[in-house]
Amino acid sequence: MKITVLGSGIQGICSAWWLTKLGHEVTVIDKCSSAALETSFANGGQISVSYAEPWSHYKNIYKIVKWLFQSDSPLSFKAKLDINQWKWIFSFFKECLPSNFEHNLSSMIKLAHYSKITLDELNNELDINYQKSKCGIIRLYSNQNDLEQAKKFIKIMNSLGVNREIISKEHILNLEPNLKSYINCIIGGDYTSSDESGNAFLFTKNLAELCKQNGCKFLYNTNINQLIIKNNKVEKIELIKDDGYYDYIYSDAYVVALGSYSSILLRPIGINYNIYPVKGYSATFNIVNDQLAPKISLIDNNNKLVISRLNDKLRIAGFVELSGYSRSLNMKKCQMITNLANKFFPDALDIKKVHYWAGLRPATPSGVPYIGKTKFCNLYINSGHGPLGWTMGIGSSKALADIINGNKPVIDFPFLG
Numbered sequence: 001m002k003i004t005v006l007g008s009g010i011q012g013i014c015s016a017w018w019l020t021k022l023g024h025e026v027t028v029i030d031k032c033s034s035a036a037l038e039t040s041f042a043n044g045g046q047i048s049v050s051y052a053e054p055w056s057h058y059k060n061i062y063k064i065v066k067w068l069f070q071s072d073s074p075l076s077f078k079a080k081l082d083i084n085q086w087k088w089i090f091s092f093f094k095e096c097l098p099s100n101f102e103h104n105l106s107s108m109i110k111l112a113h114y115s116k117i118t119l120d121e122l123n124n125e126l127d128i129n130y131q132k133s134k135c136g137i138i139r140l141y142s143n144q145n146d147l148e149q150a151k152k153f154i155k156i157m158n159s160l161g162v163n164r165e166i167i168s169k170e171h172i173l174n175l176e177p178n179l180k181s182y183i184n185c186i187i188g189g190d191y192t193s194s195d196e197s198g199n200a201f202l203f204t205k206n207l208a209e210l211c212k213q214n215g216c217k218f219l220y221n222t223n224i225n226q227l228i229i230k231n232n233k234v235e236k237i238e239l240i241k242d243d244g245y246y247d248y249i250y251s252d253a254y255v256v257a258l259g260s261y262s263s264i265l266l267r268p269i270g271i272n273y274n275i276y277p278v279k280g281y282s283a284t285f286n287i288v289n290d291q292l293a294p295k296i297s298l299i300d301n302n303n304k305l306v307i308s309r310l311n312d313k314l315r316i317a318g319f320v321e322l323s324g325y326s327r328s329l330n331m332k333k334c335q336m337i338t339n340l341a342n343k344f345f346p347d348a349l350d351i352k353k354v355h356y357w358a359g360l361r362p363a364t365p366s367g368v369p370y371i372g373k374t375k376f377c378n379l380y381i382n383s384g385h386g387p388l389g390w391t392m393g394i395g396s397s398k399a400l401a402d403i404i405n406g407n408k409p410v411i412d413f414p415f416l417g
Contacts, residue, residue: 001253046308047196051192054104055320056100112395113161119395137191146302151166199310234254258383288350292345369384
């Protein structure tokens with residue numbers, strides 16, 4: 001079949017890879033000049049199967065309300081005259097119900113686990129360079145109540161096949177000695193040895209090149225205007241090409257992998273998937289003293305930040321900002337990351353030359369992405385992975401390729417269609 005993939009982030013490129021390997025004629029279209037220049041560009045870098053948890057949990061409601069009234073909290077909200085923002089918020093609180101949470105958690109863990117297996121298989125086949133580190137992840141707790149809740153929650157995660165364990169301050173220092181400057185702020189942690197980290201941008205960029213070598217075509221600097229429907233299927237896509245002229249592309253099937261912009265493209269044709277942008281920030285630091293920089297990936301539970309070593313750089317990412325589609329930087333948040341970096345690892349990083357970034361996570365209220373066939377017979381979607389695109393996207397893309405190819409995916413997941 002001739003298949004067009006809309007979007008060149010990790011979901012789009014991975015979808016293109018699997019579809020190309022299945023023998024389809026694939027074209028990828030994106031408004032950017034190359035692959036992975038939006039949400040996949042400078043994310044937190046963690047492939048965190050053991051931490052694939054929905055934000056929507058009834059125990060988080062009190063924290064969320066409290067954070068709304070704190071200027072230095074991990075969460076901020078800017079109300080918009082946008083019905084889609086409010087629809088997303090109301091649906092989020094609905095998903096906090098215990099019965100919904102349990103179902104969502106199970107679905108996310110299954111997909112994340114499958115995606116990790118798929119990534120390992122892909123690495124064995126291709127050995128893609130993406131600055132990977134397989135040292136596991138430590139989550140750090142500064143609050144006794146949070147640690148006690150974690151002990152209870154880990155039992156649930158263990159029952160789902162996730163190997164997470166509570167560890168002491170001494171164990172934390174044994175695993176990561178360079179936390180010594182911050183250890184007095186920590187009361188304990190949990191740890192998984194099976195998770196990893198890596199540069200999602202490098203992975204996606206290198207996989208896109210391999211797609212090209214295998215016959216996949218790319219149309220960059222191309223705006224996607226609208227999907228044109230005829231006889232209950234997508235007949236064609238209206239584009240504005242890099243020369244400024246309008247054009248149309250015809251295919252047998254279409255995959256929407258546009259992240260937060262997926263819902264904007266789909267609403268005019270009557271598809272109302274509840275995907276809304278949740279802005280996150282990152283800061284990338286050059287490491288100036290390797291002996292003082294961390295080797296293992298970390299999660300700061302108190303500040304809701306992730307910390308990933310990417311060769312000679314350290315990336316710290318986090319925050320949750322519901323403010324529409326703006327990617328403008330809030331320098332106060334950027335400075336908060338820098339201050340925490342210096343507190344964690346004094347003298348290890350160049351804190352005067354920092355690369356700040358903000359991206360829009362395509363979040364669903366449940367945390368479960370939309371994967372599968374839409375109400376139109378030749379239109380598919382692979383979007384809504386929120387902060388876990390790097391963790392779940394490779395597996396979701398392979399599963400979608402199986403669906404398009406007429407095969408049943410190997411995992412039990414609430415696929416569309």
